[in-house]
Amino acid sequence: MSGRARVEARIATLGELGEILGSMKTLAAVEARTLARLQTHQAGVSAVIDTASRAFWQHYGGTLLPDAGTPVTLAVGSERGFVGDFNRRVAAAVPAGAPCLTVGRRLPGRLPAGVPMVGTLDGPVVADEVEPVLTATLAAFARFIEGLGPPRITAVYQVPGGVGVRQRQIFPPSPEPPAVHGAGNPPLLNLSPGDFLRELLDYHLTAALRDVVLSSLTAENEQRTQHLDAAVRRLDERRAALRRRGQALRQEEITEEIEVILLGETALAPLHRE
Structure with a gap:
């Protein structure tokens, strides 16, 4: 295979890679729009739960869980690649000493040495x-609670x-105390304050976990899109360089062909004179 043929084959291969990267970018963009809708909905749900928590805190604050319990870390990384140092940065922020539950199979290998794993x-x-x-x-945390009691989840x-x-304590909740404790009428409860609190904590934890996972997945898609954009630019630059190389090789081939023709004409010139 000539040098120009190898260059053309390489350009064709890079073209196929470009199509694959383009498809991946399109899928990431579609996923980003879906996640944006889900986050908007989740923000509304969280706002309702926060409002209920503040009202409950205002009138029944003494029954809220204290900010105590066994510390445990929830670290959320990526499941796929093309995200650069996404997992490394999450792992670097994981506190040492506290048991850690990881979400994302690429994350555990990047955690600091000595972090106990849940x-x-x-x-x-x-x-x-x-x-x-x-x-x-939630099932993993339920098993954790059975073994070690109520957790304090970061x-x-x-x-x-x-x-x-971001590092954020998601359980137990810490609503801002009201400016005037007990002001106004207490909310009407169909359950006892203790039972209502248990239900409220379940809703709060589920909403907080959903917000964390959605935020992480959205950030992952953003970084993947950025890396794919950079990869496409590098690929286009490489294809342009190869095209220039191919044109130069083609010019060299044309020059060689002309030289061969001229040499042939020179060798045949005496015969023509005869």
Whole structure:
């Protein structure tokens, strides 16, 4: 195979890679729109729960769980690649000493040495997988509670919009105390304050976990899109360079062909004179 043929074959291969990367970018964009809708809905749900928590805190604050319990970290990484140092940055923010539950199979290998592990769960790849991940995470925490009692959960995860890694206590909730405790009429409860609190905590934890996983998956898609954009630019630059190389090789071939023709004409010139 000539040099120009090898260059053309390489250009064709890069073209196929470009089509694959383009498809991946399209899928990431579609997923980003889906996640944006889910986050908008989740923000509304969280606002309702926060409002109920503040009202309950205002009148029944003495029955809320204290900020105590066994510390445990929920670290959320990525399940797929093309995200650069996404998992490394999450792992670097995981506090040492506290047991850690990881979401995303690429994350555990990047955790600092000595971090005790509660378990590792598959992370979501697309938005449709968020709810199964939540179910598995809640089940893992239920097992943790059976063994070690009520936890104090700190989530470590990436936040979209270029914010980076965030550490956030998601359980037990810590609503802001009211300016005037007990002001106004207490909310009407169909349950006892204790039973209502248990239900409220379940809703709060589920909503907080959903927000964490959605935020992480959105940030993951953002970083993947950025890396794919950079990869497409590098690929286009490489294809352009190869095209220039191919044109140069073609010019060399044409020059060689002309030289051969001229040499042939020179060799035949005496015969023509005869």
